[in-house]
Amino acid sequence: MKLLEAPSGKRVRVVNIKGGLGLRNRLAAIGIYPGAEVTVVKSPPGPMIVEIAGTRLALGKGMASKIEVEEE
């Protein structure tokens, strides 16, 4: 499923990122890469909030729908 669809409180694993090299590399630098574990703090409405490696990030809708995840 898309990260955007993951419910609040779930821990998910990134499977794939649909996007160009620049996008994938920038996401990788903050810890979002295939295999990475992400905790969903809050799902929409409003921004998607996730926690990766101790940092909380708010992701835009477009962004969160490009990240494919699976439940742990």
Place this chain on the structure above:
Amino acid sequence: MKRSIRVAIAGNPNVGKTAIMNALAGTTEKVGNWPGVTVQKKVGKYNFRGVDVELIDLPGIYSLTSYTLEERVARSFLLKGDYDVVMNVIDVTLLGRNLYLTLELLEMGIKPVLVLNKADELENFSVDSKALERILKLPVVTVSALKRKGLEELSETLLRVATGGLKPEGITPTYSEDLENAIELLSMKIERLITEKNFPYNLRWFVIKLLEKDPEVTEEAKEQLKLPQSIFREIEKIEEFIKERHRCDLPSYIARERFNLASQIARKVIKSIREIPKERISDRIDRFVTNPFTGIPIFFGVMWLVFKLTFDLSAPLSNLIDIVFSRILPSLVESYLSSLPPFVTSLINNGVLAGVGAVMVFLPVLGILYLTMSILEDTGYMARAAALWDNFMRLFGLSGASVIPMILGFGCNVPAVYATRAMRSTRQKLITMLIIPWISCSARLPVYAVFVAAFFREKESLVIFSLYLLGVLLALTLGALLSKSFKPESEEEDFFIELPPYKLPAWSVVFNQTWIEVREFVYKAGTVILALSVFIWALASLPPGVDYAGEGSIVGHVGKWLLPIFEPLGISDWKPVVALIFGALAKEVVVGTLGTLYGAEENVIEAIAHIFTPASALAFMVFTLLYMPCIATIAAIKHESGTWKYPILAIAIELTTAWVIAFGVYHVASLFLK
């Protein structure tokens, strides 16, 4: 022994680099822009044991790739090597994530001094800095910029490393077998080429960047090194292999490896004291604050509070400053300097004092606004507000981070422009800066009030509200247009906002920051505004012997000369044109000038009722709203963007739009209003 050393400060965003710099160098910090780009450059200087230490704060970055402007700025500075030592600031509460950048520095061949900041915030665990020192073979200093602890030891360590008294060994980060094999294979193939061409980079770093498909390095490899195509085919083959084995593209795989190593190291040095609760209170607050249903009312409440505090608290101070500059000082000049020629007293009163006064009345507003803004920033609310508005603002090509500056613009455009400083994306920052002048600031209200009183009694609020709305709609439209014409920095910028943990503001940091910004404003804006106001004074007083801003003065002539441009807007007299020219100083001056010119300071309303028609009054208000930023805002845009290009662009766009819209308003309104 060296008499001076240069220290580059590298680290992730929000780790406290600037706080450390201020703690070390006091408030002697210099703020500017990196040459050619609008990423902020901060430099601080202090003396330690007779050695001048220069600190250079690099932009906050997560990694040393070349995808964002900040990353490119930081990386090219680090590659050039114009420094004696690199200090890598780490937020010790996020050790694992922060070590990622440290590993990248080590890959580059840089052996930084590690600074574990925020040691005072550790709650659930402690960090064994000696163990970290052994593992990475780098000097590690634990500090708290907030509590001013560990600073002496930090200076000492920096000095020792910079002068060669201490030579950090530094490890070479090694990764999985698959990655190491790839690095080795590629290194063998290009080593000879690199040595032949006398290439300055560290070979291993260069190879890793090639594997990461870093755009800059790949281009250099193609253009300067002229690496044969076979090398790039080799990289493709490696990627195929990695994809098959690890279900991951090559750049992501390398990032993963670095994260793994960083968190392995972090695990070895972290001693857990207390179990971290599964759901924290802050998670619940976040859900509340960023959910549109609850978050938007909260946001408006907070903004209302900021406004109330800023303008209520500053009003008495601003009035006092205004009285000093517009009455007390001028009357002192007149009574004590009356022996001087009249043009000198006029220069002092109408040029220098009026101009400086126009800046100084902003000072209390700015001071208190900065204070409230840094409190919001420091508590962690600002990032949440930006996240909340992001989706909406994206419709106009802006980001959530532009909301706060825009809202501040209703109070005063000057601090609004300065508030764009908190925005990470330079492109968004520039766009926001350019659209702010259309947000109707409080100085425009007196102009509206006078005209509405003369022509639109009983419809006051409707007319004024429409003007505010027109400003906002045009600002958003311009934002959407500009975002199409300004080239994005990367394929999707600003797509994430880091939400720092909630905490109580650190007062020392808040006050220090406010002081730095206020001082900067007085100095920079003061010089530009002084020059401009003396210039306008000269236009109003020359040739010698004319009435100030009278018919015979240069402005009078300019007013008459420009009148044909304003006639299509329904303006038939040169005096309102002069009022607009003076309005460039500050918008509220438009009213004062009309009063002076019609010799009716006390009853401007009556005077304009004879000169304007309802339609031309409407057009004049629209023109006043849109035509150009005041000089304090121009100075702010110049200061924040680092070049004259953007204030000039703003003036050009605004003058044109103002004329076109006022023209339309005049002609449409003429059909309906008698």
